[in-house]
Amino acid sequence: MNMQEPRKTLEYDVLVIGGGIAGGESAINLANLGYKVLLVEKDLSIGGKMILLSKVFPTLDCAACITTPKVSEIARHPNITIFTGTETRKITKKGEHRFEVDILQKPRYVHIEDCTGCQLCEEACPVSVTDEYQYGLVGRKAAFIPFSIASPRVAAIDIENCTLCGACERVCPTNCIDFTMTEEEFLVKVKAIVVATGFNLFDPLKIPRYGYGKFRNVLTSMQMERQLAPTRPFNTVLRPGDGKLPDNIAYVLCTGSRDKSVGNPICSQICCMYSIKQAQLLMGALPMADITIYYLHIRAFGKGFNEFYVQAQDMGVEFVKGKVGKITEKENGNLILRYEDVEAGTVQEAEHDMVVLSVGVLPNLGISDVFENEKLELDPFNFINQSDMLASPAKTSIEGVFVAGTASGPMDIPDSILSGGAASAETTSYLRRESL
Amino acid sequence: MAGGKVNDGPRILVFSTDKISDPAIDMAGLLKLHYPPTVYTISIPCSSAVKPRWILHALEQGFDGVFIAADGTDCPYGESCTEKTGQVVSTTMQMMKDKGMDPARLKMAAICSVCSEPFVNHVKSFSEYLRKSSNS
């Protein structure tokens, strides 16, 4: 195979960057109107963060029940082409309705079209490493299917951790594993771009006094989300420190949000609600457990949210107003939370056997650097700036580039979906203008 | 299923409507508002479409009661729904009387699309009534 082979050129109407729920919504809408869409996703599966969630507030529908059919609709839409494991490297605007984009597809070492997802390679692989899709709670193999409802639900080889023993290849019934695969570059010519690159979660290592990373029973909310999801790492909710069934769980809200001392002054908008949701789910999963939520203000503002919050109170979830100051660990793995009970006005200490840090939403940096000749402006918090927020919320500083979902700021799932719809609408009118 | 009948309460057949009362019954589940598992629903477009013979069939086949979760004034097919559903009920009740059945085994109430609690209350009290009347 010649490495110097000239890169392939592809042509589409629209490039959607990011295959999460917002990008997916935009892609489907555009494809339904007949536009050819290329969806690039840097991860191995589309579906974004939502596909990894347990249930969604305030209806408690399972997240998978909403994402999986959507993802499957995207996957089989004749007007949508999906590139997973693919990064956007460079975007150059060549003129109105003309963009040239360099994308780079990392080798998966598995031919997607041949893999049946039988998992024999997974069984054969001797290597066990930390599973990032379970947020480090459990291991996975170096030959693996990301998670059971991934799309495409096919294997991939984690080459960083692979010993190249070849066991996977030998058992593969369809010979789809191929270590000769290499990176592939493409030049994509499109007329418009939708940026739906989503968000990052706050890394609680930045708040050492909460002990995340040091105390094993201090989790992030995403780790708890995984524990509650149908494709969960354990058979039920357990303490990662020693496998104990927790019976007294604390939630620390505003971890990394509304906190200038960690550089994020804004509210993440979703943490209150997902914590309340998890509390309700935990009450179902562990009927004997006490749940305490340490909060500053409960931001239950959306349709049905406040009712959901009141419902949690009625169910017996304890709400304590006060930001947790520090967490210390006891010998038995239990944790002592020090906080001021603001209603009582006194400093208190409380013991819990598991602590969930409700981590905030941060911008997914990087996409703005990809633009070559025009600047994709960011807002003061490094989310993508909406240049005409009130009349055309999907517009960015570059004409022809639109933003969908949490790439422009924290928002919940319904808002992301509406924003995805708005981005596709704006893209449609932009494309129509060309044909006029 | 052979043998072991787990649910032995009064069996109630509910005629719900696709757009109005069925969503309310769905929401009752969503909110985990419990009601007897011997309540079964058949969803139809509009409550005024229930034929008396279906009701009689159900009662004759072993249902203890039939509950029509009517659209009421929310009916997307027009205002005459309430009146027409009422006619169906009165006709059927007459037929039930003729056959020697207790007409109270048929019940109707308007269930709006978010009337989950009223629905649960209705079927619970209906079930209670049926239990008492079958014992007496």
Add this chain to the structure above:
Amino acid sequence: MEVEKGKTAKYLKEKHEIPKQVTEHLKYFTKTKKMLLNALREEDKTIPQLAEELGLPAQEVMFQLMSLLKYGFVETGEMDDMDEYFYYKLKSNGKNKS
């Protein structure tokens, strides 16, 4: 160069050096796996019991054992008397699959 299908790992092995920690990690995993499975062979145990017996931190036992559970070597058993910990047992390799 055309590489024979099913034997491509060898091809890459020639070009790509395997980092030392990858092989060490594999050794470590194989070792703890053996230890855990041996310990469970005697009887069903909880994680604190395994940790004490093997002299490993409980969180490490938890992580490895849950991985083994995921890979199908181990399954969850009863709860202990205090309703705190589950017992884990060896999976009979699908023989008893009902």
Add this chain to the structure above:
Amino acid sequence: MARINPEFTDELKKYGAFDANACYNCGNCTAVCSLATEEESFPREMVRFSVLGLKENLETSLKPWLCYYCGECSETCPREANPGELMMSLRRWLIARYDWTGLSGLFYKSLAVSLSAFVVLAAVVAWFGAYENFNLPVIMHYGHYFEMAAITVVFAFILLPNIIRMWWLTIYKPGVRVPVSVYFTAIGDLIVHMFTQKRTLGCEDNQLRWFEHFILVLGYLSLLFTTVVLDWFASQSLFVVVLGYVESAVIFVVTFDFVRRRIIKDQEISKHAHPSDWFFVIWLFLMGLSAFAVRLFIDLQMLDNNVWLYLVHLMILVQWALVIVPFGKWTHFLYRSFAMYFEKLIEYTRSTK
């Protein structure tokens, strides 16, 4: 029913607190403070009272004195409301409230007034030098007596009444009735806190700062003793002379380090210096340095030809004794010790209830 007074924060700003209004009452500051206890929770309560302008609640509280300003609360404050500096400002404000002369408030609020006072006092000393024809022995003689007199007068007419006012505000007014005997049994705490500031050790990672403070207090008090009682500048005893050298050296070395930190602002505590803080460390530094130099000149027998050096030392001394000690930051040392003492009294009364 308390009436909110939003104008109070404007007043407090003159004492240094600029950001307290930003507080959104999360309680983080109280939770991270290692000195806060369930009975004595602060600083948030103080921040809240300040924002609402509840002066009454503030002036009857001892909590500002319980804080040793490790800076943890300010560093971790999610709103950058700087509770640590607010506590510091409240201490300044309280000093002004305790002070019956009203001069403390004047000095704290106005840099110009402070500087004028310094200039006037320096001028008086210079005038006095000229009046005595720069006769060194006479000047030194008066200088020595000035020191003794100043201590007595300042203490008797300013500090003592102020402490009584403090007692009245924090013990009597809130209705704490302490048995007389307890005043005597608790006196040990007063002494211990005054000389050791041991509560600072409750702050995390604060050992060095505590040690520096500790030797500074020791150095300062013993130098005071050495100059006033042992008459260092006139003493011929080798022990006294060396002791004086060591003490003054300790003072200017430690204060030099304090000044350095205030300049480079490497720690939360040294980030927000009020003029009064500068005056305190600079004057202490100058006192140590000039006393050291004076004695050195004496020993080198150069002072006779350099009367100006002693005059400078005397100016510093006078400014220190008449401005900084009675009305400036020096009083923290006193009030804080008494706050501990009063706190002990309150604790006793509370426990017997």
Add this chain to the structure above:
Amino acid sequence: MKKKIGVYICHCGGNISDYVDVEKVREAVKNEEGVFLAKTTMFACADSNQKEMVEDIRKEALDGVVVASCSPKLHLLTFRGVVERAGMNKYNYVHANIREQVSWAHSDNKPGATEKAIQVVKAAIAKVRHAEALEPIKVKSTKAVAVIGAGVAGMRAAIELAEAGAEVYLIEREYFVGGRTAQWDDLCITEETGKELVTRLYDEVMKHKHVTLFTGAELVDYSGSVGNFNLKVKVTPRYFKLQCSSDELQKAIEVCPVEVPDEFNFNITTRKAIYHNYPSEYPQLPAIDMKNCTRCGECEKVCSSVDFSQKTEMLNLKVGSILLATGFDPYEPKKGEFGYGEIDNVVTFPQFKRIVHYCDDKLMYKGKEIKHIAYIYCVGSRQVDGENKYCSRYCCTANIHTAITVKKKYKNIYNYHFNRGIRTYGKAEVWYDESSRLGDIYLQSFEDHPPVVEKRGDQTFVKIRDILTTDKELEVAADLVVLVTGMVPRADNSIGNLLKVPKGRDKFFNEIHMKLRPVETVIDGVTIAGASQGPKNIMESMNSALAAATKSFSLVDSGELALEPTVARVNEEACEWCGKCEEACPYSAFEKVEKNGKTIAKVNAAVCKGCGMCLPVCPENALDLIGLSDEDVESMIDALIPNA
């Protein structure tokens, strides 16, 4: 012919299998008549399972499928799509709801839930056995959309639809466009004022020749269904021929003797019967409010453009879809609620916005200068005792933003925020921060202990037990008390009643599914946008307007629509034409025809909506709904009886 039926029972990742023993269900139904295969699956809706179903159908030539999973409202269409891809007729698919109506409803009774699930699946199998292959009814659709409400959401949706290529009728009840945003002035986030935004959108609307704007227009009746709605719109005239000169208009306003409260200013001022809301308002043509006009004719004398001869018109419009952007009303406090209507310096937030608008260098109200302002939050929202349990979402941010504006615009303003937990979500948090830094004081009350407004002497006091000060009782002497009122649904819901759009628990229009179909209603062809759906800020309204426009457009885009074939059917042998069906049908779908020498009823399938109202009235039982025959229903009833 006997069917080969495939049954799939979904775990729903535990949502079902935690309460229903799905294996037992599978065992119980696998030998039912016609069942060829029965499987359980973790997620029936997941891609991998969809593929498996397609393979099963193809390989085993299944001609009937049951999926027992969630409510059909969620995934009926998903699985119809699956079987269609496999080449099966989608009407041979039946969806059994064993989640919302079984596992969740009976999560307290696992054996009971399992038994009910078995019956429900059996009934679905029975229905499949009788199901027949059907073809959707194709109808032409009109490539036009009616947008109801010309607020910012409605105008934005209209622009989008026109750009996409639809004919748009923008129907506004008022004489002027802009809705609430025009009343709002300073907006958060941007420098733009509400009026500027309205102007910008109006200009764009006017640029599009495919948008027709009707003001003073109301939808009074409609018929037809998705693809072909016939709307009847009543247009009341403005009684103005054309734009009159500003001098003449000024005179006309001066001479008008009628003075009524000005709703545009939330009744803090008055206006005449001849009026416009503000000088640069659109359309730039004043109107005469006939409800209050005494027809004295004074204006006619001074202004030549006044024309009382204009008549109310009835328009008939044909559209394929209707987009509702009817907005909200601000909550109107009850008399005495926090002193409203009783204490003279208590106003609502919208009124306060108007007061600020009219005060230049000094903030004055009723002749008094205002310095101390108390804001009481959550008035009409998050009610503990009242009906409005929801949070109105925008008020915290909007009010704090206004408080900052006021503080910057006038000297010596002190703001006191009596709140119940500030909800400046997302980036709006910076306003909260800024206002605090400017010295605004926040006081938080307990849920069950709201602040009290009382008048003592000529001073108004607001008292609170403040959570943030350890339950201390505090009070403020306020020159003005602003009740931060939330959003409530439009008091006049005539349009919702007319179209039968269902409302949610909060009484706003309800979408089908917040995440799957967030802008669609159960009434086919009717979409919803903006605050008519629930409290939203402008940006969020725009997002939903654009999403709704996309949805409405996709309905009318292709010019053809496939309608459900589940319409009424006449058994021609049994029918004896009595006319009762014709009487019962609300859509006039029946006609009398002669066939084979017999007078019988005939159904017009394109008109019939499949409601079934005709079914019980037929004395000969000659009517059926396709897909809901006696056989269908009765076999389901039989299957639901376990011992049958």
